[in-house]
Structure formats: structure tokens, C-alpha cells
Amino acid sequence: MKSYKQMSKEELLAEKAELEKRVEGFKAMNLSLNMTRGKPAPDQLDMSNTMYDTLSKDGFISEDGSDTRNYGVATGLSEVKKLFADVLKTSPENIYVGNGSSLNLMFDSIMRAMVFGEHDSPKPWSQVEGRKWLCPVPGYDRHFKVTEQCGFELIAVPLKEDGPDMDIVEELVKDPLVLGIWNVPCYTNPDGYVYSEEVCRRLASMKTAAPDFRIYWDNAYVVHHLYNEESKQGSLPDILSLCKEAGNPSRVYEFASTSKITFASAGISVIVANEENMKQAVKIMGIQTIGANKVNQLAHIRKLPNVEELKKHMSRHADILRPKFELTLDILEKEIAGTEAATWHKPLGGYFISVYTVPGTAKAVVAKCKELGVAFTPAGATYPYGIDPDDSNIRVAPSFPSLEDINKAVEVFAVCVKLSAVEKLLSV
Numbered sequence: 001m002k003s004y005k006q007m008s009k010e011e012l013l014a015e016k017a018e019l020e021k022r023v024e025g026f027k028a029m030n031l032s033l034n035m036t037r038g039k040p041a042p043d044q045l046d047m048s049n050t051m052y053d054t055l056s057k058d059g060f061i062s063e064d065g066s067d068t069r070n071y072g073v074a075t076g077l078s079e080v081k082k083l084f085a086d087v088l089k090t091s092p093e094n095i096y097v098g099n100g101s102s103l104n105l106m107f108d109s110i111m112r113a114m115v116f117g118e119h120d121s122p123k124p125w126s127q128v129e130g131r132k133w134l135c136p137v138p139g140y141d142r143h144f145k146v147t148e149q150c151g152f153e154l155i156a157v158p159l160k161e162d163g164p165d166m167d168i169v170e171e172l173v174k175d176p177l178v179l180g181i182w183n184v185p186c187y188t189n190p191d192g193y194v195y196s197e198e199v200c201r202r203l204a205s206m207k208t209a210a211p212d213f214r215i216y217w218d219n220a221y222v223v224h225h226l227y228n229e230e231s232k233q234g235s236l237p238d239i240l241s242l243c244k245e246a247g248n249p250s251r252v253y254e255f256a257s258t259s260k261i262t263f264a265s266a267g268i269s270v271i272v273a274n275e276e277n278m279k280q281a282v283k284i285m286g287i288q289t290i291g292a293n294k295v296n297q298l299a300h301i302r303k304l305p306n307v308e309e310l311k312k313h314m315s316r317h318a319d320i321l322r323p324k325f326e327l328t329l330d331i332l333e334k335e336i337a338g339t340e341a342a343t344w345h346k347p348l349g350g351y352f353i354s355v356y357t358v359p360g361t362a363k364a365v366v367a368k369c370k371e372l373g374v375a376f377t378p379a380g381a382t383y384p385y386g387i388d389p390d391d392s393n394i395r396v397a398p399s400f401p402s403l404e405d406i407n408k409a410v411e412v413f414a415v416c417v418k419l420s421a422v423e424k425l426l427s428v
Ligand SMILES: Cc1ncc(COP(=O)(O)O)c(C=O)c1O
Pocket: 038, 100, 101, 102, 103, 104, 140, 184, 189, 218, 220, 256, 257, 258, 259, 264, 265, 269
């Protein structure tokens, strides 16, 4: 298809009429579809249904002899720590095992720094007037909301294919009010990029004015490959080791969970931290709770006893997800390629496809889809304060709907992307 930019006014008007005809066709279908939800589909969840059977069959005693039904073992079962240590290329003593939400652990970690300060903080973060936080964009809206809620000014940093723009980050961290940065290093939400080793090293070694600067390293998608892309995972180094090597051993908190491995919100989550950070965190968490749900930890480790079993399990997830991603990409390609009405790339893992519409049209696209009964994540959601300065990025979530629903929803989306692009060109 010809680029819209190269079309004459007459050609654009003809295209507009064609697209409007299709819109009328969609209206008549009375659609009610949802592409907003980055969550596992029911058949993915079903894969873990038998997880709890082992408890009544094999009992509640963990490897080290502790009774998981009772208090004790506050930082998590040793076999669970070992599994996560293997996945995240670290040591079991660096792991704390929490309950069903890593976002909860991230929120609490920031709150601890707000109220009590980090072990190397001159003062608690709540007392730092004008505190700021770096947000690679586009990014995960819930991350941004956590730091917004805690009174940080959110500073957007462009995310490139290999991670945040480090020239900009290195400049920004010269400001002592900049206290941290969000990261999703493996399959960024929503772009699906994987950080390069060089970016990881620069983050670990950069000179920050704040002595208690923290990297929040949310490894939510560390084993969520769509193509068993071992090479990608292999290329992501252990950030704790890099920080230690660079002489900044306390710079990072890493997080992960089984929300998109077993059950979302009913899985297990971890904090990975060095000795000093862990000591500070555990001291306070030990007052907050006597310990997390170890019965659930035991059920998980029996279902996924080692990395090999975890990989097999994740490849079954990938078998369900891959056709949904590929169908979405095929429709985008078939409908939009050549028109220059949008750009996107093929992610090799994670949960999203990130589409960039003609600047100034993303909100209009989402509104048009909504009118036709197809819900997409609000435009702007992937930016701090919900404001995309280019009004261009839209996060598409193909995991939850059926292939049949994706087929229709993405066609509607593509038509609305094209119509909005044509309208924009005709308006100038
Ligand atoms: C990057 C990222 N981190 C964290 C979460 C939420 O994780 P949890 O369920 O462990 O709180 C999500 C969910 O979509 C996510 O995309």
C-alpha cells in the first residue's frame, strides 16, 4: 500500500471514504471486545490447576523439615530461594520470598525508604524536598503511579531498543534530588525490548549525586520468552553483581513474581538485594509480618522444582501466547504496512505489542475503537502522569482474548489507526 504521506488529497479522500465504510460495517456488528488486559488467559491458568494437589498427597513439610502451615522461616523456603537464585543468576541468600504481588513488594520497598530511609540515606526520602524519579518511557503505568503517589516528580527518559537512553540518564543523576529509576530489563512493558549488557553496566557504574540512589529492576518477564529465546535471557547479566563490581553494591533492588507463570495475584514474588539492603528490609518487614504464605511457596516448588521444569512450563505458556501475538502482528502488517500510519516491532517475549500511531492521533484511535465496542489501553497510560507528549503510543495486549476476538479487535484497531492518520493529513 502507498504511504499516506505521498497520497494526493483526492486519494486521501477516497481512502477515508473506504475506511468509513468499514467503520459502518463494524458498527453493525455491535462488538464488545477488550484488548486492555495484560493478563494470562484461562487456558494458561489451567496449566497450574493441580499445583495444590501435592499438599494433601505429600504433606506440608518443606525440604529443610519446616512445617509450612506454621510460623517460621520468615524470608522464604530455601528451595524456593534456590529456584529464583538460579533463574535470576544470583545467590539464595540474596532472595526474600513474598506473597502474590511483586508490585506490592516494590511499593513497600519505596515506602520503607520514604519512612525510614535506606541504610545509606542521609535522611528518609519523605524528607527530601523536590525528590525525583526517572521513568523510562513508554513504561508500566503502575510503576509510575507508585512513585507519583510517594510525591516524586516523574522524569521521563526515552527508552531505546537496548534500554533507557543512558547519555540522558547519566546527566540526570548528577542531580542529588534524583533518587531512583524504574526498569523492566527483559521484555520492557510495553515495547518488549531487552536491555543490552552495556546499558546494564552503565546503570550499575554511573556516578550518582544521591548516595542512596536505587535502581528498581523489575524482572517481571525474565522467563517469558515467546520463542524460547535463551540467547536474549542469556545476554541479560545479573545486575547485583554488576553493581558490586562497579563499587555500588547497594544500588539495586530486583523483583520478580510468578504472576504470569502460575496464578496472577495468587503466586509468589521475590525481592533480590545485597546483604546491606536485605538486612535493612528484613529488619522492617520482620516487624510488619511474621512471614509470607509458605504453603503456597511449597505448592509452587513442587510444581516447578527446578529451572528445567520451569522452562518446560514457560514453553507451554509460549505455545498459547505465540499464535495470539503472531495473529496481531499479521493483521497490523496486512492492514497498515506501507501506509506509514503506524510503526511497531515484533517482541520476542513479554505480554505486549507497542504501536506508535501518527503523532497526535493515539487518543483519537482509542476513542474511535471504544465507540465501536473495542477497548484498548487509554492512550498516554504508558507515560508519567498519563501524558504522552506525542500522543502516539498505544499498548496492545493480546494475551487474554481468544484468537477469534483478536482477529476482529485488531482489524477494528488497524482501521481506526488508518482513519485517524488520514484525517490528520487532511486537516493540515
Ligand atoms: C512490568 C510489570 N511488573 C509487575 C507487574 C505486576 O506483577 P505482580 O502481579 O507480581 O504484582 C506487571 C503486571 O502486568 C508488569 O507488567
